[in-house]
Amino acid sequence: MSLTRSSLEEVEHDRGAPTVVLHRIERPAPGPAPGPEGTAPARGWRRWAAPAALVGVATLALFLRVWQLDALGFNSDEAVYAGQAASLAGNPNYAPFFPVFRAHPMLFQTLLSPFFRTGEVDVVGRVVVAALGVATVLAVHLLGARLYSRRVGLVAALLVAVMPYHVVVTRQVLLDGPMVLFATLTLYCLVRFVQDQQVLWYVATGAMLGVTMLTKETSVVLAGGVYAFLALTPMVRRPVRMSLLALAAMLVVFVTHPVSQALAGRSQTGKSYLVWQLFRRPNHSMGFYVETVPSAMGLLVVAAAIGGLWWLRRHRSWRETLLVSWIAAPVLFFQLWPVKGFQYLLPAAAPVAILAARALTGLPVPGRIGRLFARADGAPDRRARAVRTVRIAVIALVTLSLLVPSWTAVNQADNATFLAGSGGVPGxxxxxxxxxxxxxxxxxxxxxxxxxxxxxxxxxxxxxxxxxxxxxxxxxxxxxxxxxxxxxxxxxxxxxxxxxxxxxxxxxxxxxxxxxxxxxxxxxxxxxxxxxxxxxxxxxxxxxxxxxxxxxxx
Known part of the structure; x- marks a missing residue:
């Protein structure tokens, strides 16, 4: 018998307090060798079907993110981050206009700087962000497969690959696209800790959150999602020493930003930006996110994520608590924060897609629909195929509802209106x-x-x-x-x-x-x-x- 990944099982200790132990779930060993009826090729095809599908999803994601990437020039934020990268690389065209240290840490700009050493550069910066966006799609697949199944991971990756919200942002030189990649990896490390209960994964969670904050410091709000999850899930063991180690790892990684500022003689820069952020006037109404983000994520995707929490409530576990906590942290913070930006809620895209994929792959199909495809004797194999057909059709419909607006967005080069964070500036x-x-x-x-x-x-x-x-x-x-x-x-x-x-x-x-x-x-x-x-x-x-x-x- 071969072993699959660990799952959680709640047991009672002698003191009566719930804790977590690891329980190995066994799966049947491979069956006997195939006979001469040609079943071997079919099994070989099934073996390569999932990797081939993932490659197809990644290819689609890359295509949407690089198609007509040079149609528009930079917007203001893109110009600032690219200018910082160029100044960091010593490009004389930009050093007089863009100081290296501004409002945010410099991890992403440092990654870009080798491409901005000479001349005027813009397209290559967007290509780097697009590649990181495709890496996020693959990370979502890993996370969904680890939480639920490979099928859920694949569907979630497909939804993120064609989601207008993620496509539009990862076509720009903005901090949010790379930040979401590291945030998704942080969530993956946390899931591994919950499942394996190894201190290494807990420390990795803290360190990866520190990397996420080095990309954009506002991602510290995701720590609230981690805290909410641990507070709402008493079955997860969280000893104080392990928590202190994880916190120390996060601080050790992030402290490189203020240290670098101090060594450069710009230690007051961060304080000035903090004061400015605290006293900034609201730039949008309180209903801004409700009006823009659900449609950018896809109304059917959001509906599937919410509906799945209801119709699969009997199968509720710590997984849904984790994903909802991860979504709630940035949504609540930036809804209350007076300054709002189109791309600020992007960290919620991955968990929303995973919840939607869980719902779509487990969509309950009424018996009447199944019987329409079944034989008169009600053979269960025919009904199972019918259920799969219905679910595939629904997934295709949801995917198409995302693909069409994404394709429209990447081809909309000339537009007299502009929303900050939604694309380049015409002219x-x-x-x-x-x-x-x-x-x-x-x-x-x-x-x-x-x-x-x-x-x-x-x-x-x-x-x-x-x-x-x-x-x-x-x-x-x-x-x-x-x-x-x-x-x-x-x-x-x-x-x-x-x-x-x-x-x-x-x-x-x-x-x-x-x-x-x-x-x-x-x-x-x-x-x-x-x-x-x-x-x-x-x-x-x-x-x-x-x-x-x-x-x-x-």
């Missing part, structure tokens, strides 16, 4: 390159906000300032320098170009109008305009200006 790269090619070296640019300023500095290599940057240190990102008196700068010819963009104007009509007043006052002349395709009131296709560059003079 931004082209506007920056125009300034680099047509403006004198050393020109200074005034933009409507810091987002466009970052893009202009990355592609245009021209110093840029955002008009909307507040002079109050508590109301602005410490990386951005304010212009308390832009009139003075313009009057003394210290600003030569002004850039208006529709994306920033849509968020702040006040500063848009103020910028236009300055343009009129200082004889602004349109020298370049970027357009996207739009529609007029009759539905006809018309070019819509999204970025306008003005040359100004006193």
């Amino acid at each position: 931004g790269r082209e506007a920056g390159r125009w300034l680099a090619a047509n403006s004198p070296e050393g020109s200074v640019v005034l933009t409507l906000g810091p987002s466009m300023a970052n893009i202009i500095q990355y592609y245009g290599h021209r110093r840029s300032y955002g008009l909307s940057v507040s002079p109050n240190p508590l109301r602005r990102n410490p990386s951005y320098a304010p212009l308390p008196n832009p009139d003075w700068w313009l009057r003394h010819n210290d600003l030569q170009y002004v850039v208006w963009d529709s994306f920033s104007a849509g968020r702040s009509a006040f500063f848009s109008e103020r910028l236009m007043v300055l343009i009129r006052r200082y004889h602004g002349r349109v020298v370049h305009t970027e357009y996207v395709d739009g529609t007029d009131s009759t539905g006809a296709r018309v070019p819509v200006p999204v970025i306008i560059i003005y040359e100004v003079r006193p």
